[in-house]
Amino acid sequence: xxxxxxxxxxxxxxxxxxxxxxxxxxxxxxxxxxxxxxxxxxxxxxxxxxxxxxxxxxxxxxxxxxxxxxxxxxxxxxxxxxxxxxxxxxxxxxxxxxxxxxxxxxxxxxxxxxxxxxxxxxxxxxxxxxxxxxxxxxxxxxxxxxxxxxxxxxxxxxxxxxxxxxxxxxxxxxxxxxxxxxxxxxxxxxxxxxxxxxxxxxxxxxxxxxxxxxxxxxxxxxxxxxxxxxxxxxxxxxxxxxxxxxxxxxxxxxxxxxxxxxxxxxxxxxxxxxxxxxxxxxxxxxxxxxxxxxxxxxxxxxxxxxxxxxxxxxxxxxxxxxxxxxxxxxxxxxxxxxxxxxxxxxxx
Amino acid sequence: xxxxxxxxxxxxxxxxxxxxxxxxxxxxxxxxxxxxxxxxxxxxxxxxxxxxxxxxxxxxxxxxxxxxxxxxxxxxxxxxxxxxxxxxxxxxxxxxxxxxxxxxxxxxxxxxxxxxxxxxxxxxxxxxxxxxxxxxxxxxxxxxxxxxxxxxxxxxxxxxxxxxxxxxxxxxxxxxxxxxxxxxxxxxxxxxxxxxxxxxxxxxxxxxxxxxxxxxxxxxxxxxxxxxxxxxxxxxxxxxxxxxxxxxxxxxxxxxxxxxxxxxx
Numbered sequence: 001x002x003x004x005x006x007x008x009x010x011x012x013x014x015x016x017x018x019x020x021x022x023x024x025x026x027x028x029x030x031x032x033x034x035x036x037x038x039x040x041x042x043x044x045x046x047x048x049x050x051x052x053x054x055x056x057x058x059x060x061x062x063x064x065x066x067x068x069x070x071x072x073x074x075x076x077x078x079x080x081x082x083x084x085x086x087x088x089x090x091x092x093x094x095x096x097x098x099x100x101x102x103x104x105x106x107x108x109x110x111x112x113x114x115x116x117x118x119x120x121x122x123x124x125x126x127x128x129x130x131x132x133x134x135x136x137x138x139x140x141x142x143x144x145x146x147x148x149x150x151x152x153x154x155x156x157x158x159x160x161x162x163x164x165x166x167x168x169x170x171x172x173x174x175x176x177x178x179x180x181x182x183x184x185x186x187x188x189x190x191x192x193x194x195x196x197x198x199x200x201x202x203x204x205x206x207x208x209x210x211x212x213x214x215x216x217x218x219x220x221x222x223x224x225x226x227x228x229x230x231x232x233x234x235x236x237x238x239x240x241x242x243x244x245x246x247x248x249x250x251x252x253x254x255x256x257x258x259x260x261x262x263x264x265x266x267x268x269x270x271x272x273x274x275x276x277x278x279x280x281x282x283x284x285x286x287x288x289x290x291x292x293x294x295x296x297x298x299x300x301x302x303x304x305x306x307x308x309x310x311x312x313x314x315x316x317x318x319x320x321x322x323x324x325x326x327x328x329x330x331x332x333x334x335x336x337x338x339x340x341x342x343x344x345x346x347x348x
Numbered sequence: 349x350x351x352x353x354x355x356x357x358x359x360x361x362x363x364x365x366x367x368x369x370x371x372x373x374x375x376x377x378x379x380x381x382x383x384x385x386x387x388x389x390x391x392x393x394x395x396x397x398x399x400x401x402x403x404x405x406x407x408x409x410x411x412x413x414x415x416x417x418x419x420x421x422x423x424x425x426x427x428x429x430x431x432x433x434x435x436x437x438x439x440x441x442x443x444x445x446x447x448x449x450x451x452x453x454x455x456x457x458x459x460x461x462x463x464x465x466x467x468x469x470x471x472x473x474x475x476x477x478x479x480x481x482x483x484x485x486x487x488x489x490x491x492x493x494x495x496x497x498x499x500x501x502x503x504x505x506x507x508x509x510x511x512x513x514x515x516x517x518x519x520x521x522x523x524x525x526x527x528x529x530x531x532x533x534x535x536x537x538x539x540x541x542x543x544x545x546x547x548x549x550x551x552x553x554x555x556x557x558x559x560x561x562x563x564x565x566x567x568x569x570x571x572x573x574x575x576x577x578x579x580x581x582x583x584x585x586x587x588x589x590x591x592x593x594x595x596x597x598x599x600x601x602x603x604x605x606x607x608x609x610x611x612x613x
Contacts, residue, residue, distance in 0.1 A: 058511055079514045086515040092508045096530035106516030150512075157516060 006034030006193045007069050007160040009055060014065035016050050024050040026218040027065075032161075034070075037187050037194045038222075039208035041201060043240070047217035048197045049165055055195055056163050057082045069160055085154030089166040091146040093138045099149050100125070100134045106157035124152040127186075144175045151183070155190065162187070162194040168203065180206060201241045205229065213237050230278070235346050238276055245277050247314035256343065260313035261292040265340045273345060279307065279321040281342035290335020294318070299328050310334065377589070380582035397583035401572070405584060408568035409591075415478060415564060416547040419485040423543050426486075427493030428536060432528060434494070435501035446498070450491045457552025460487060464557065478562045484553040489546050493539040500535025501528075534602070541599040548592055565591075 009032040016025035025047045032038045040048035053059040055067060057079035067075045074082055086092075093102050103124050107117045125131045128148040133141065141149065147167055154162060167183070168176045184207050187194050198204055204211050205225040212222045213236075221233040232238035235246075250257045250272050256265045287293055294313035299306065308320045308328060313336060320336065328334070380398065383391040430449075434442045452460055464484060469475050506528055513523045529536070551566040558567050565588060573581040 056515060058514075079511070080517050080519050082515075083517070084515050086512055088508055088512060090505060090508055092505075092512040094509060094513070094527055094531070095504070096527070096533075105513070105518075109513075109517040109522065153512075153516070159515075163515075 006036070006191050008032060008034045009161060009193060009195075010068040011051075011054065011061075012066045012068070014051075014054050014061035014067065016047075016054060016059055016065075017062055024217055025054070025061075026216075028219055030212065030219065030222070032193055032195065034193055035191045037184075037196060037207060037209045039196045039198060039204040039211045040214055041198060041204040041208075041211050041240075042214035044199055046214045048199075048214045050217075051214065052163050052165055052195055052197050055161070056084050056086060083157070083160050085157065085159035085162040087147070087150050087154050087162070087164040087167045089169050091143075091150045091170075093141075093146055093149055093153070095138050097138070098134070099130070099136050099138070099141070102138065102149055103153045103156050106153060110157055120156055124156050127155075128152045143171050144179060147171065147179060151186070155186075155192075160193070162190075162192050164194065164196045166197055166199070169198070169200070176203075183207065205241075213240065215240075230342075232276075232344070232346070235276075238344070238346065243279050243319050245279065245282075245314075245318045247275055247277075247316065247318060249273065249275050249314070258292060258314050260294050260336075261290070263291050263338055263340065263343070265343060267345075276344040276346065277338055277342050279319040280305075281338055282318065282320045283337045284308075284320065284322050284324065285335045285337045287333050287335040290337060292336040292338070294334060294336060296328050296330055296332045296334060299330060308334075310336070373589075376582050376585050378582075379579055380584070380586040382579060385579055385582070397577075397579045398586065400580055401584045401587060404576075404580075405565070405568045405572065408563050408565045409587065411478060411562070412548050412565035413591075415481055415485060416544045418482050419489055419547040420540055420543050422482070422486045423490050423493040424536070424540065427490050427539065428497055428529070428532075430490075431494045431497035431501060431532075431535075432524075435498055436507065446494070449494055452487045453491055457484075457488065457550075458556050460484065461553045461556030476559050476561060481554055481557055481562050481564065484557050485547045485550055488550060488553055489543040492542045492546065496539030496542060497532055497535040500532045504531065506531060538599070538602050541595060541602060545592060545595045545599060548595070549588075 009030075011028060011030045013027050013029060014025065015023070015027045017023050028051065030038075030051075040051055042048045050059060054061050054065075057067075057074065057077060061067065061075065065075070066073055069082070094105065097105065100121050103121045104117050107120055112120065121134075122131075125134055128151060130145060130148050130152070133145060133149070138146065138149075147170075150167075164183070168179055171179065180203055187207075196204075196207055205228075208225055210222060211225055211228050212219045213228060214220065215236050221228060221237050223231070228237060229241055232241065232244075238244045238246075247258060251265070251267055251270050253270075254264065254266050254268075255262045256267075256275060282292075292313050294310040296308050297311045297317055298309040300308075305321050305323045306328065308322070309317045310320050311317045378389065379385045381393050381395070382389055383394050383396070434446055461484060464480070464487075465475075468480065468483075474480055509527050509531065510523045513527045518526065549566055550564070551570070554564050555567050555570065558564065563571070569581065569584050569588065572584050
């Protein structure tokens with residue numbers, strides 16, 4: 001019952017086919033360590049929510065699939081007996097109850113005595129810093145307040161695992177950022193195992209201990225945010241997360257030859273190939289003596305960084321980002337340096 | 349705000365239309381309270397006719413009330429769960445069922461009554477009991493309950509509310525009574541008021557189905573118009589008004605509250 005140690009979750013061969021024949025989830029196996037936050041990231045309709053609902057017990061996997069909480073097989077346990085906490089994009093607060101009653105609902109269902117219940121509700125209100133909302137009706141709350149209440153309600157019963165389905169999607173950008181940080185701190189201070197569904201790669205990077213990238217009903221890569229970003233396993237992952245430059249070059253004598261110059265790469269083999277790199281992995285250097293040369297085609301000042309579209313370096317314009325303060329002019333000639341380790345070559 | 353002649357023209361027209369509708373109601377009330385309507389109000393006002401109505405037709409008034417309440421009970425027990433299932437599984441089949449439920453509204457009451465009599469007329473005890481009338485009323489009013497509850501259930505995502513209640517450990521009955529019903533309350537109340545109002549005023553079906561032992565208020569009204577003094581019929585109408593108007597007012601208020609606009613439920 002106590003989530004302090006964190007319940008490990010294991011899915012074995014879980015697929016999901018809906019009665020109308022739609023295959024929402026391919027055979028999937030996944031392990032979540034106790035206390036870990038795993039983000040399910042993917043485009044809409046990729047099956048990430050179905051995966052979450054299989055863990056929750058709102059969908060049962062196709063025959064052959066098993067779901068384990070620690071060593072307990074919960075596959076046939078309905079959601080009301082799995083002791084999971086859920087947070088929905090639409091908040092799903094009960095409009096017929098005020099804030100305190102919403103938070104107390106799960107405790108009441110679990111048969112917690114009234115005085116203990118009241119204490120726990122106080123604790124939750126304080127933890128989420130929403131004490132002043134205690135008696136409010138749900139319809140009187142803002143989106144951010146509603147999601148705080150929803151979190152408090154889900155956590156109040158000390159669930160074995162917390163499942164969050166796009167919890168921030170309905171909020172505006174500023175609030176999203178703030179609440180994301182709060183959730184991150186909360187999840188780690190509770191030490192609770194959490195699965196977090198989002199289509200927002202920035203959110204996934206920020207909140208996940210690990211990220212599972214999902215496409216067309218299958219997990220295509222699982223790893224730390226860093227691994228996913230710098231070592232994408234496929235071009236889908238590479239393109240879905242952040243901006244990725246994709247250029248055609250030729251490998252000869254351990255160097256990569258591009259229209260704008262050559263980079264020593266130290267790779268075996270030779271021939272034409274496609275190579276990828278991140279915008280922030282290309283450093284802007286003086287043109288003289290630079291390994292790669294190009295011309296600035298467009299400049300986007302983004303505040304914390306500047307994004308340049310540079311032509312002449314490769315067969316198509318490449319995107320380069322820099323945090324330097326210097327101004328750039330369209331038509332300006334610049335040099336680029338890319339560290340060999342930042343170049344990626346994908347099999348597909 | 350300056351009022352233009354145009355405004356007064358509109359006002360006059362509106363008042364004219366209102367009086368066209370209201371004067372007969374007023375006349376009917378006066379008729380029920382006048383000693384002799386042909387002589388006019390100068391013959392004196394009296395509650396005598398209401399007394400006569402009470403003597404002759406009191407059973408029909410009580411019968412109409414308990415049939416309305418019984419109809420309400422049945423439509424609640426059948427209609428609310430039906431609306432819940434319809435809302436939960438939207439699809440071809442549920443659309444068909446919904447349309448099917450509404451059929452009795454479209455078919456003339458007399459035809460339904462005839463069908464019921466042909467089918468169940470052989471069961472004498474049932475045919476002559478008020479239960480027979482109840483069946484007709486339920487058939488006629490059920491769609492109003494189902495539609496009303498269905499509309500409210502479709503207006504918010506009750507499924508996700510149920511899912512979150514389930515994740516907090518609540519089983520089906522607890523979710524149904526603790527989450528679904530309280531949040532569908534406005535639709536249930538509006539449906540209930542509609543059902544009671546319709547049942548009390550129902551004439552077509554009941555006229556065809558009734559026996560002297562199972563006469564209801566509206567059927568009694570027709571009877572009194574046909575065979576009694578005008579004053580008695582009018583006094584009877586007055587009794588009907590007293591019963592039905594509070595319901596109509598409640599219905600109107602609830603309809604306004606629920607949608608926030610002046611849309612009759």
